[in-house]
Amino acid sequence: MRRRYALRFSPALVEQPIVSKLARIYDVDINILNADVASGRGGKLIVELVGTDENLDKSVHYLSEVGVLVSEMVKELIFKQESCIHCGACTAVCSPKALSMDSSAKLVFDVSLCVVCGLCTQACPLRLFEVSHEREA
Template identity: 30%
Template sequence: MTKRIVLRFPSQIVDKPLLYHLVKDFGLMVNVLKANVNPRKEGFMVMELSGETSSYDQGIDFLKKQGVTVEKLAEDIVRDVDRCTHCGHCTSLCPVGALYIIRPSMEVAFDEEKCIVCGLCLKACPVKAIELNFNGR
């Protein structure tokens, strides 16, 4: 099982080795997609967490017992194909290749599975054909 999740850490636990325990104690694979963790402040992390279902559930329970808020990733990038002019600006900034140019047609394509919701493409698009879809907060 692989899921994309959002972790929010209270300031008193940002210095604990929680990811280490997910890997070592529960045998989970961690892929950090985006993070902002500062001492004495709340931490925020978007990650993919993979492993056996029972290990995954145990790892999530562990995080919650430590005081971490665990949420399903509820934001994603949405591209308005009708509005897109296929200029390619977004493709030059996408760090994971989720936005790319199809050759020889030179059309911009979007692979949602690769997207890490970094938001760089939002700023790059001159016609605002890319939006952040945030379900929840």
């Protein structure tokens, strides 16, 4: 199993060998995809962890326990539906038909059909759609 995470470290945590301990203790492979870390100021790592589901869950628990802020990297569409004026502009760019108009001319969002392409973010005149890439782990 592979999962991607954003890890945020405080200045004190940067001085500790947390990532190497993670690999040794929980038998996970760690691929650092992006790093912005400096001694004395903390930082952020984007990592891909590879291992069993159980070991990945234990790894995330360990990171949280030692004070690392952990967010799973996911891609999801956030729709501020309560502000929608039901103009239907977004439906024109939604190929998988996750966005459609019902019989009463109300916009319907079927999250199960959404492929998170992001085209609706530009099509909506009120900018009610947003692509999110992280969620708390």
